[in-house]
Amino acid sequence: MNLTPESKVLIQGFCEFISATHIAQMQAYGTNLVAGVDPGRGGQQMYNLPVFDLVEEVVEKFGQIDTTIICVQPYQVLDAALEAIASNIPQIIITTAGVPPLDMVELLRKTEACETLIIGPNSPGIIVPGKILLGTHEREFYIPGSVGIVSRSSTLTYEVAWELTKAGLGQSISVSIGSDAIVGSSFLQWLQILDEDDTTEAIVLIGQPGGGSEEAAAQYITEAIDKPVIAYIAGRHAPPAQNWQQTGTLATVIGRSANFGTAESKLAAFESAKIPVADSPSQIPKLLKNILIPQSVKTK
8 A cells, every 4th residue: 555645646526525625635634636537627727636538648647646536426436446447546545425336346346356445435535644635534633643443434433533532542544444335445454454554553443233344354353463453333322123224234134134234243243252342432542542551561
């Protein structure tokens, strides 16, 4: 991964999934936005960025692009992503929500033949506090530090980051993998990335009802992750008779047990794996300090 202020970043599309405020925030944060792509608007300037009709024109002008942020309409995401892959862009962030599941299946099959990392759809992207902002994260909630955050939610990511910041616990990397029915990168991939990241000392995983990704993550943590992990599962206090209306839930419940995808199932998986689970976002800093302080004493 190339997540430095020097990384060249492209924006594909300018629709409601990204605003002038978000673009200005990235530019103010030091993100190296080099251009935008919006077919039919080539040669214009938008948000102080030169606009091109094609991704290959941007690559010809600026050289290798490290990350593209796709902000087009849902039915246009597949074409935009395939165009980025054809130009050998290794990281694709999709902020758009509601991408057709079959389009995502086709996109993920395409990425199997290359080393492209897909973040999203329905993701605010990635932030490395103090270094680079890729997407729509609220930068004021973050400070540089050593806690990595990986989440399925957008707003909960910000809330947890703010709780950590108030407690003086800075963040190394924060990423929301997205909450559409089918997303690109998984909890497992990001757990591995954070486990191998030299600046990350502990990991916070934020899950929610729907699908089985948290259960898979709990098992993976016990088998492959060396760094301490704290989990938080949203929706655990929702009324039992009320369904969690999430696209991922609707796409994965057919043919599963009645308990599949529930907050209770995910909590049980983490408890079985002996991974500490916070009752609320405000409890996460305390659980982290209980882990990090003994570790820092051992290293002295």
